[in-house]
Amino acid sequence: MVSRPSEPNGVAAFLASIPIVGMIYRRIAAMNAWFENACDGAGHALDLLAHSLRALASAHKKTDAIVLQTYKAVFGSLVIVFLTALFSGMILALQTGIELQRYNQESSIGYLVPVAMFREMGPVMTAISLAGLIGATYAAELGTMKVSEELDALEVMSIDPVYFLAMPRMIALSLSATALTLIANIIGSVGGAVVGQAYLNVDAGLYFRNAETLLAAKDVFGGLLKALVFAVTISTIACSQGMRAEHGAEGVGTATMRTVVYSFTYILMFDYLIGWALY
Amino acid sequence: MTVRVADVVDENPIVEHPQPTSFKGKVPPVAVELLDVHKTLGGREVLSGLSLQVYRGETFAIIGGSGQGKSVTLKHIVGLLAPDRGVARVNGLAVNGRSDHLSEIRRQIGYLFQEGALLRSITVFENVALPLREHEKLAQKQIEERVMNKLALVRLADAAAKYPSELSGGMRKRASLARAIVRDPSIILYDEPTSGLDPVTSSTINDLILDLQRKLGVTSILVTHDMASAFRVAHRMGMLLGGKLIKIGTPEEFKTSEDPVIRQFIHGESEGPLTREAP
Numbered sequence: 272m273v274s275r276p277s278e279p280n281g282v283a284a285f286l287a288s289i290p291i292v293g294m295i296y297r298r299i300a301a302m303n304a305w306f307e308n309a310c311d312g313a314g315h316a317l318d319l320l321a322h323s324l325r326a327l328a329s330a331h332k333k334t335d336a337i338v339l340q341t342y343k344a345v346f347g348s349l350v351i352v353f354l355t356a357l358f359s360g361m362i363l364a365l366q367t368g369i370e371l372q373r374y375n376q377e378s379s380i381g382y383l384v385p386v387a388m389f390r391e392m393g394p395v396m397t398a399i400s401l402a403g404l405i406g407a408t409y410a411a412e413l414g415t416m417k418v419s420e421e422l423d424a425l426e427v428m429s430i431d432p433v434y435f436l437a438m439p440r441m442i443a444l445s446l447s448a449t450a451l452t453l454i455a456n457i458i459g460s461v462g463g464a465v466v467g468q469a470y471l472n473v474d475a476g477l478y479f480r481n482a483e484t485l486l487a488a489k490d491v492f493g494g495l496l497k498a499l500v501f502a503v504t505i506s507t508i509a510c511s512q513g514m515r516a517e518h519g520a521e522g523v524g525t526a527t528m529r530t531v532v533y534s535f536t537y538i539l540m541f542d543y544l545i546g547w548a549l550y
Numbered sequence: 551m552t553v554r555v556a557d558v559v560d561e562n563p564i565v566e567h568p569q570p571t572s573f574k575g576k577v578p579p580v581a582v583e584l585l586d587v588h589k590t591l592g593g594r595e596v597l598s599g600l601s602l603q604v605y606r607g608e609t610f611a612i613i614g615g616s617g618q619g620k621s622v623t624l625k626h627i628v629g630l631l632a633p634d635r636g637v638a639r640v641n642g643l644a645v646n647g648r649s650d651h652l653s654e655i656r657r658q659i660g661y662l663f664q665e666g667a668l669l670r671s672i673t674v675f676e677n678v679a680l681p682l683r684e685h686e687k688l689a690q691k692q693i694e695e696r697v698m699n700k701l702a703l704v705r706l707a708d709a710a711a712k713y714p715s716e717l718s719g720g721m722r723k724r725a726s727l728a729r730a731i732v733r734d735p736s737i738i739l740y741d742e743p744t745s746g747l748d749p750v751t752s753s754t755i756n757d758l759i760l761d762l763q764r765k766l767g768v769t770s771i772l773v774t775h776d777m778a779s780a781f782r783v784a785h786r787m788g789m790l791l792g793g794k795l796i797k798i799g800t801p802e803e804f805k806t807s808e809d810p811v812i813r814q815f816i817h818g819e820s821e822g823p824l825t826r827e828a829p
Contacts, residue, residue, distance in 0.1 A: 416669075424667035427628050428681045428729075429656045435684075 316511040319437060323507070326431070326438040333439045340443030345451065348404045352397050352451045353458055359392045360384055360459030364466035368473070377471045381481025384463030385456075389490045390550075393456035395542055398501035401448055402534035406509040409440055410530035413513025414523035422514060437510040441503060448502035449495055456494060493549045500541050505534045580639075581606040581737055581769040582627055587636035588793075589622060596622050598793030599636070606736075609763050609770040611780035613815065614790035615824070620773035621664065623790065624739045627771070628659055640737065657685075660730030660738040660768075664745060666722035668714040668729070674701070675710040678729045685733070700728040704758060720751035727758060731766075738762060740772035744779045752779060759783045777816050781805070789815065791824075 287293040330337065363384045371377045413436060416422050425432045460482060467473035512526040512533075582604040589597040596619040604610045612620050625631040626638045629645045629652045638645040640655045668677045678697045682688055688696070701707045704724040714722055723743060730738060740759065744752035756779050762768050763783075774780050780787055781801045788795040789804075789812060797804070797812055804816060814822030 419665060419670075420663050420667040421669055423625075423630055424661070424663055424669070424729075426630060427656055427659070427661040428684070429653050430680070430684050 312511070312515065315515055316507050319433060319511045319514070320503070320507045322433045323438045323441050323510075326434040327442070329434060330438065330442060333434070336435075336439035337442050337446075340440050341446050344401070344405045344443055344447035347408070348400055348447070348451065349454075351400045351404060352455050355396045355400055356388070356393060356455035356458040357462040359396050359455075360388055360462030361466045363387055363392065363459070364463035365470065368467060368471040372471065377467070378473050378477055379481070380463060380467050380471065380473055381478035382485045384467075384478075385460040385482035385486055386490055388459035388463070389456045389486060389494045391494075391542070391546070393459055394452050394494045394497035394501060395538060396459075397448060397452045397455045397498060398505065398538045399535060401444065401451070401502065402505045402538065403531055405444060405447070406505040406530050406534050407527045409444075409506065409509035410513040410516075410527045411523055413437075413510055414516030414526040417514055417516045418519050418522060432514065433510075437506070437514075440510060441506040444506045445499055445502040448498045448505075452495060452498035456491075489549065493545070496549075497542060497545050500545060501538050504537045504541060505530075508533050508537065579606050579641075580604070581608075581641060582771060583637075583639040584623070584626065585637050585639075587623075587626055587633045587638060589619070589626070589631060589634055591622065595793055597626075597633070600790070600794055601636075602788065602795060602798075604769060604771055606769050607763075607767050608785040609759065609772070609783050611784035611787040612771065612773045612790055612795075613775060613777065613780050613787055614773075615775065615815070618790045619793055620775075620790055621741050624661070624741055624771065624773055627739060628656060628661055657733070658736045660727075660733070660735035662723065662727050662730050662738065662740045662743055664741040666714065666726035668722060668726055670714050672713075673710065674706065674712055674714065674717070674725045674728075677714070677725060678732050681729065681733050696732060697728075700732050701725075703731070703761075704728045705754070718751075720747050720754065723747070723755060724758070727755075731762065734766070735768065737769045737771070740770065740774075742774055742776075743772055744774065744776045752776065755779075756782050777818075 283296070287296045364380050367383050368377045368380045371379055413422070416436075422432045422436075425435055464473075464475045464478045467478050468475045509530045512530045513523075516522040516526040580603050582602070584600055584602040587597050587600045588595065600619070600623060602610075602612075602623075612623060614620050622631060626633055627640060627645065629638075632646045641658060643651045643655055645652060645655055668674070669680070672680075675697055678700055679693050682693050682696060698707060698710065701710055704727050706721060706724050706728060709717060709721060709725065714725070717725060727743075738759075743755050743759065747755065759770060759772065760783055763770055770783070772780070772783065781804075784801055786798060786800055787804055788798040790796075791811065797807070797809065799807075804812060807813060807816075811823050813819070814824050
């Protein structure tokens with residue numbers, strides 16, 4: 272429920288009628304309403320996350336939905352993930368290569384690019400693509416279901432909407448994000464090798480040998496852990512925003528927009544925190 | 551034009567609940583009971599001490615203008631909303647008591663939503679089969695039998711393979727009704743069952759409501775502002791105004807009422823106490 276600034280009454284109404292006091296009162300009331308909404312939204316998202324995690328015990332009953340949602344997430348974002356990863360690797364190789372060329376160290380891009388892709392760029396770029404494509408879709412789907420009373424209909428039939436809708440999406444996005452991140456890491460590294468070979472005269476064989484030397488299991492699994500955390504974050508935000516949508520099409524639009532913006536913010540926040548914890 | 555709800559309510563104190571006259575002296579058990587229910591939504595008190603008893607096997611119509619809290623009343627019965635004060639009971643069980651009670655209550659209730667609230671991503675057949683698949687351990691053949699039986703009852707057997715978006719408004723309502731009755735509930739709640747439908751389709755829906763009451767003996771509560779529908783199907787009816795039922799009686803008592811508020815509403819007159827300007 273979105274709370275709105277309440278109307279003043281009694282002494283508050285008298286004070287609010289004084290122009291400057293009234294303006295300050297309205298500002299404070301608006302801030303208070305915003306804060307209440309933010310707390311309400313965060314509480315709902317955390318509750319939904321806890322509820323989804325509890326619903327994992329019944330995940331085997333929703334295999335069909337999980338497979339369908341995984342298929343949609345992977346094939347709905349594969350091309351974009353491929354392109355963003357490819358160009359991320361190419362940009363990294365180009366920019367670092369140009370700088371390293373000054374010190375005749377351009378062959379070191381084999382150390383830099385794959386590590387950067389596996390640790391940071393692969394998981395983050397994949398998550399950002401998934402937030403924009405799949406997270407937004409989840410929020411719009413569930414938001415439309417909310418405003419057209421489909422979620423109420425599920426509740427009336429004693430079908431838990433979190434078990435029926437949110438939990439399969441959370442699992443599907445986690446599986447998809449992990450697989451797509453792995454693909455993105457490889458594609459980005461290959462993109463770096465292509466730029467190295469084409470513009471920096473770095474032999475692709477040397478590039479991959481250097482990559483092999485430096486890249487550790489921790490880089491690979493740390494990146495995949497990030498992918499998993501990002502996926503859970505995106506699906507939680509998307510499902511929570513969708514399930515809280517109100518006021519028809521406008522509310523669905525707002526839920527979708529918030530999903531993308533909040534997801535981007537939390538992806539970067541968690542990226543830093545996990546990076547800080549791991550390295 | 552301003553509706554002077556408070557004035558109208560003051561002029562019409564809450565009436566005693568007459569027992570249904572159609573049960574030949576026998577007082578059947580109470581199926582649905584609301585006692586002094588208060589509910590505020592968006593800063594406005596929608597229900598302010600609503601009390602209502604609906605007896606087993608009767609059809610009760612709640613009439614009233616838009617925004618008077620008719621749908622909110624239904625949502626309290628099925629636990630989609632919790633009262634701020636007061637209590638709702640179904641077959642003696644408090645709706646907002648224990649969670650297993652709510653599940654049992656919902657098992658006994660079928661709910662026809664105003665816009666149908668069918669899940670748009672699945673076919674009519676799958677919509678109707680959904681409660682069976684989720685709650686009952688039936689073989690596919692048994693599910694098919696029960697679903698097709700209910701679809702035939704609402705004259706939609708031919709539309710089983712269609713998606714909700716391919717149906718007309720009346721067909722969607724009938725499909726939703728098939729879903730509501732697929733688990734043979736003892737109580738059916740109808741939210742504006744005939745709104746937005748042409749007279750012939752409305753008549754078909756009314757026939758279905760009567761059929762279900764006569765053949766299955768279900769308790770029905772419908773909220774509507776379609777007076778023809780209310781007079782045709784209801785054993786008793788109540789008019790909701792200012793968050794309370796201002797009159798409860800038989801359709802005949804409503805037709806012959808001298809109360810200017812009732813008269814204005816049931817005759818759809820533009821002039822009268824409901825539309826009198828506030829001083």
